[in-house]
Amino acid sequence: xxxxxxxxxxxxxxxxxxxxxxxxxxxxxxxxxxxxxxxxxxxxxxxxxxxxxxxxxxxxxxxxxxxxxxxxxxxxxxxxxxxxxxxxxxxxxxxxxxxxxxxxxxxxxxxxxxxxxxxxxxxxxxxx
Amino acid sequence: xxxxxxxxxxxxxxxxxxxxxxxxxxxxxxxxxxxxxxxxxxxxxxxxxxxxxxxxxxxxxxxxxxxxxxxxxxxxxxxxxxxxxxxxxxxxxxxxxxxxxxxxxxxxxxxxxxxxxxxxxxxxxxxxxxxxxxxxxxxxxxxxxxxxxxxxxxxxxxxxxxxxxxxxxxxxxxxxxxxxxxxxxxxx
Amino acid sequence: xxxxxxxxxxxxxxxxxxxxxxxxxxxxxxxxxxxxxxxxxxxxxxxxxxxxxxxxxxxxxxxxxxxxxxxxxxxxxxxxxxxxxxxxxxxxxxxxxxxxxxxxxxxxxxxxxxxxxxxxxxxxxxxxxxxxxxxxxxxxxxxxxxxxxxxxxxxxxxxxxxxxxxxxxxxxxxxxxxxxxxxxxxxxxxxxxxxxxxxxxxxxxxxxxxxxxxxxxxxxxxxxxxxxxxxxxxxxxxxxxxxxxxxxxxxxxxxxxxxxxxxxxxxxxxxxxxxxxxxxxxxxxxxxxxxxxxxxxxxxxxxxxxxxxxxxxxxxxxxxxxxxxxxxxxxxxxxxxxxxxxxxxxxxxxxxxxxxxxxxxxxxxxxxxxxxxxxxxxxxxxxxxxxxxxxxxxxxxxxxxxxxxxxxxxxxxxxxxxxxxxxxxxxxxxxxxxxxxxxxxxxxxxxxxxxxxxxxxxxxxxxxxxxxxxxxxxxxxxxxxxxxxxxxxxxxxxxxxxxxxxxxxxxxxxxxxxxxxxxxxxxxxxxxxxxxxxxxxxxxxxxxxxxx
Numbered sequence: 001x002x003x004x005x006x007x008x009x010x011x012x013x014x015x016x017x018x019x020x021x022x023x024x025x026x027x028x029x030x031x032x033x034x035x036x037x038x039x040x041x042x043x044x045x046x047x048x049x050x051x052x053x054x055x056x057x058x059x060x061x062x063x064x065x066x067x068x069x070x071x072x073x074x075x076x077x078x079x080x081x082x083x084x085x086x087x088x089x090x091x092x093x094x095x096x097x098x099x100x101x102x103x104x105x106x107x108x109x110x111x112x113x114x115x116x117x118x119x120x121x122x123x124x125x126x127x128x
Numbered sequence: 129x130x131x132x133x134x135x136x137x138x139x140x141x142x143x144x145x146x147x148x149x150x151x152x153x154x155x156x157x158x159x160x161x162x163x164x165x166x167x168x169x170x171x172x173x174x175x176x177x178x179x180x181x182x183x184x185x186x187x188x189x190x191x192x193x194x195x196x197x198x199x200x201x202x203x204x205x206x207x208x209x210x211x212x213x214x215x216x217x218x219x220x221x222x223x224x225x226x227x228x229x230x231x232x233x234x235x236x237x238x239x240x241x242x243x244x245x246x247x248x249x250x251x252x253x254x255x256x257x258x259x260x261x262x263x264x265x266x267x268x269x270x271x272x273x274x275x276x277x278x279x280x281x282x283x284x285x286x287x288x289x290x291x292x293x294x295x296x297x298x299x300x301x302x303x304x305x306x307x308x309x310x311x312x313x314x315x316x
Numbered sequence: 317x318x319x320x321x322x323x324x325x326x327x328x329x330x331x332x333x334x335x336x337x338x339x340x341x342x343x344x345x346x347x348x349x350x351x352x353x354x355x356x357x358x359x360x361x362x363x364x365x366x367x368x369x370x371x372x373x374x375x376x377x378x379x380x381x382x383x384x385x386x387x388x389x390x391x392x393x394x395x396x397x398x399x400x401x402x403x404x405x406x407x408x409x410x411x412x413x414x415x416x417x418x419x420x421x422x423x424x425x426x427x428x429x430x431x432x433x434x435x436x437x438x439x440x441x442x443x444x445x446x447x448x449x450x451x452x453x454x455x456x457x458x459x460x461x462x463x464x465x466x467x468x469x470x471x472x473x474x475x476x477x478x479x480x481x482x483x484x485x486x487x488x489x490x491x492x493x494x495x496x497x498x499x500x501x502x503x504x505x506x507x508x509x510x511x512x513x514x515x516x517x518x519x520x521x522x523x524x525x526x527x528x529x530x531x532x533x534x535x536x537x538x539x540x541x542x543x544x545x546x547x548x549x550x551x552x553x554x555x556x557x558x559x560x561x562x563x564x565x566x567x568x569x570x571x572x573x574x575x576x577x578x579x580x581x582x583x584x585x586x587x588x589x590x591x592x593x594x595x596x597x598x599x600x601x602x603x604x605x606x607x608x609x610x611x612x613x614x615x616x617x618x619x620x621x622x623x624x625x626x627x628x629x630x631x632x633x634x635x636x637x638x639x640x641x642x643x644x645x646x647x648x649x650x651x652x653x654x655x656x657x658x659x660x661x662x663x664x665x666x667x668x669x670x671x672x673x674x675x676x677x678x679x680x681x682x683x684x685x686x687x688x689x690x691x692x693x694x695x696x697x698x699x700x701x702x703x704x705x706x707x708x709x710x711x712x713x714x715x716x717x718x719x720x721x722x723x724x725x726x727x728x729x730x731x732x733x734x735x736x737x738x739x740x741x742x743x744x745x746x747x748x749x750x751x752x753x754x755x756x757x758x759x760x761x762x763x764x765x766x767x768x769x770x771x772x773x774x775x776x777x778x779x780x781x782x783x784x785x786x787x788x789x790x791x792x793x794x795x796x797x798x799x800x801x802x803x804x805x806x807x808x809x810x811x812x813x814x815x816x817x818x819x820x821x822x823x824x825x826x827x828x829x830x831x832x833x834x835x836x837x838x839x840x841x842x843x844x845x846x847x848x849x850x851x852x853x854x855x856x857x858x859x860x861x862x863x864x
Contacts, residue, residue: 012189019182026174030167033314040155040315047310054306062185063299071506072130079134082534083141085621090149090570093625093637131499131533139537142571146545146556149567233553245562251554255545 018061025054129293133300136263140304143259147252147311154249160242161249162313164229166220170313173216174305180209181302184271187278188295191288196281199291203275206298210268217261224250231255253312260308263301270294334837336738336816351436352838356443357422358736363446364418367409374402376798379760379791385779395777396463397478403466404483408490409450411721412579415586416532417446417497419728420525422736424501426829426836427519429510429845434503442496449490456482465775467576470557470568474549481550484543491536491543494582498532501525510828512847516610519827519851520603523610524589527617531578531585535621539575542568566632573624581620583717584684585613587724588655591677594727595659597825598674599666602852605658612651619648629697630704638697645695652688656681671823672746676727679754680720687715690765705775708768711761719757726753726804731823733808738816738835745807752800759793827851 029050037043060066065073151158187202228236231254235247274294277283283291337354341347347355377398381388390398421439425432433439456462456479464473464480473480505526509518546568548554555561557568596603603609625633625641659681668674690712694700703709734740763786768774772783779787821830828851832841 012186015182015185015189019178022178023175026171026178029310029314030171033167033310040159044315047315048307051307051310055303058181058299058303058306062181062302063296075130075134076137079137079141079534082621083138083145086142086538086570086574087145087148089622089625089637089640090145090567091152092640093566093570093634094149094152094564096634096636097632131502132495135495135499135533135537137537138534139541142538142541142574143545146567146571150556150564153564154562231552231554232548248555248562251548251552251556254552255548255554259544 014061018057022054022057025050029054129296133296136300136304140256140259143252143256144307144311147256150248150252154243154245157243157245158249158315161246161253162315164224164227164246165253165313166223167313169216169220170309173213174309176209176213176216177302177305180206180213181299183209184295184298188288188291191278191283191291192285194285196278196283199278199283200275203271203278207268207271207275210264210271214261214264214268217257256308256312260301260304263304267294267298267301270297334839334842336833336835337838338737338835340838349440351432351440353425353432353436353439354422354736354836354838354840356439357418357420359443360413360421360446361418361736363443363450364410364414367405367450368414371402371405371410372798372801374398374405376794378402379794381777382779382787383791385781385784387777392777393463396465396775397461399775400462400465401457404462404487405453406717407466407579408487409453411583411717412490412494413446413497414583414725415590415721415728416501416525416528416582417442417493419590419725419732420501420521420586421497423732423829424504424522424525425508426735426832426840427522427827428504428508429513429828429841429847430504430508431839431841433500434507435500438496438500442493442500445489445493445496449486449488449493452489453483453486455479456486467572468543468546469572470546470549470563470565471559473546474558481547484546488540488543488547491540494532495536498529498536501529502533505529510845510847516607517847517850520592520606520609520613521589521827523613524585524592527613528582528585528589530614531582531617531620535575535578535582538571539579542571542575545571566628569628569631569633570624573627574621577624577627578617578620580713580717581616583721585616587680587721588613590724590728590731591659591680592655593825593827594673594677594731595662596852596854597731597823597827598669598671598677599663600669600824600854601662601666602850602854603658604661605654606850606852608654609658612654615651616648619644619651623648623695626695626700629700642695642697642700646692649688649692652684656685656688670747671730672741672743672750673727673731673823675747675750675754676723676730679750680723680727683715683719683723683757687712687720690715703768705773706768707764707772707774710774711764711768714761714764719761723753723757726750732829733811734818734822735829735834735836737812738818739811739814740818740822741811742807745803749800749804749807752796752803756793756795756797756800760790760797761793763787763790763793826853 029047032046032050033043037046059076065076183202183205187199187206190196190198190202224230229250230236231251232247235250237244237246271294274291278291337352340352341350347359350356377390378395381390381395381398421433459482460477460479462478462480462483464476464478468480468484473484505518505522545554545556549557549563553561555563557563557565559565592603592609623641623645625637626645629638629642659677690708694703694709694712730741730746767783767786767790770783772779772786816835818834820832820834822834823830828845828847829836831845
């Protein structure tokens, strides 16, 4: 349960500055999308970094996390950590399907080329 | 409330994880697909939501300092931005439908050409923006309710918790869009 | 607690000034609009017991069908629906809410010395959500049923006929009931402990419920999105999981098991929490290794999140991922073993009484030992390749879910029955029922280990004649089990017809819920209890403590 964060100085200035920063960062994000950084992975990473920075501003300032009790920050971060676990292990699976024992099968089935009936599922052994 | 927000993060996060994993499997389709999303409209929506977060936190601020009329005004502005967001979304969706880009089995590749796995990209697009839009609708209802209560004088510097909580919810909706926007519209 | 400071006249029945919670307000409406955690717990109790009965009927039908190798009483399609519904009802409508929503709702605030949970109205709302989910599930059953297995694996579940969308939507709704209960309990434990009760002064039941609530909050949302995606794939054809559309069915399994593996710990942790209460009480001795058990609960909760792939060793998951999941799975045994050894040592040199709750706790020790160890067997990839989807797995999870969780639930039910309803049940009848349940359970499921290791696949309607003898033994066992439950229902309902004669503390326990009347007044305690000393200070004489 969040508690009301009581600040002694009640100026709304931080909020305004944060909004300006957020809008500025949005502009940068859009601009960065037009720049080719080499590989698409780098593009994704840069986009995610900027997004994370924006998200942190919203969380810390707008959602008052920086004045709130630390437990709430821990709750917030934990949810992200567990999400990371889901993503991480799935990526290990999907990324290594061929590595230890190459089977010649693709990671997932190829999409149907002509008629849907003509493409039997080749790669995914269905569990019962 | 933060516990509830954590559950929302995990729920949306699942969608993000699925999206990211499938992007690794079909990178060309993802690139082709997102070219058909309008970056300008997406950026405009981002601006709307960021501004709405600002007016929301101002509303909380004014509620905590006993300034009733400014509270109501800022809540109203938040609603305005939220509605603007939905209007833009309406235009985006109708444009997609017009091009044949519908979710799932209603997807018609002929409208745009390119790799067939774009069907999956758009499946994710509609699922993610759809569920997000649903949360925006709920947020609108909550903010409207808070606005009515604020107008009635229910809140003061001694008690403004509901405004604070609805604010937290609304900021979460904004947070999700902060990630949705680059992932869907911008990555190439 | 060894010593609490409350009003001195705690008698067996309620004072004239305060009515007990059962009689505080009459009529259906007073129950349906209550925010009293005790009443909500009782409402949950009847709901889940009904669901247990329903799921049990389906179980009996399964065992009847398996009496002969070919068709016995139903067609193959019907059989698929029956085992699916048995699983779905038992998992989503009975076991997951059982201890948390029915028992913990009642007991947790009492144990903490609180008047209610942190969010009483949310508690009532959670019950209504549960009922809505139950109604939707029943609707799914009567409009065609589901034949996918309770795990809803794709692509079968996205393409088969039947009320899959309705049933998964029911599970989606039930998930929110679970999430909100978890949120409520975390807040309650953080905020509403009695003055003087620090984290390490509260009963271990609370630690178990806390760990469970953490899992409920973190894991259930992923199930929610998984089921939502499944429904969208069925209705719109968004092909994330269907290979024909370019999707990955193993991805569904990743998402599904990311919730469902922690979910099984939502099932067992509260069961273990009950055992941690029963054993000290009926040994009249302090629990051995309080902190070890407390930390083990949280450790189990955390480790449970990183082992889900052990359900997918044969599904097409990469061998690297399988190896990693298998390796981590072995670690879950450590905190579980710590708890088991601590419970056993607690009894050593204690003054052990063999009332029904203790008999259930002792059964738990044996049955959880078997269930947990067979889980470790299955956690080894090489062994699982042979045993996956055989009756060995079926036996394993019934030993942990039924032999452990349900047994612990029954132990808790008998333990707290006098507190909840103010009546004592018939102890001889209870012991007979416990014996029948124990014998019947083992007779049903022990043969299934053998069946599985010899190759009998699960969810199969037909089987080779060489398996018939063991199947028949298992079915006879299920009848003994059913008889035990019938007797149990008999004496428990009979006890409700008696007048309220239970003392406040029939088991001479030291935890706070026993320091108030049986059944408690609506606000639980006449005065806010103030706590000194630990929750199991049996070595201190009654009436002394750190504050005396």
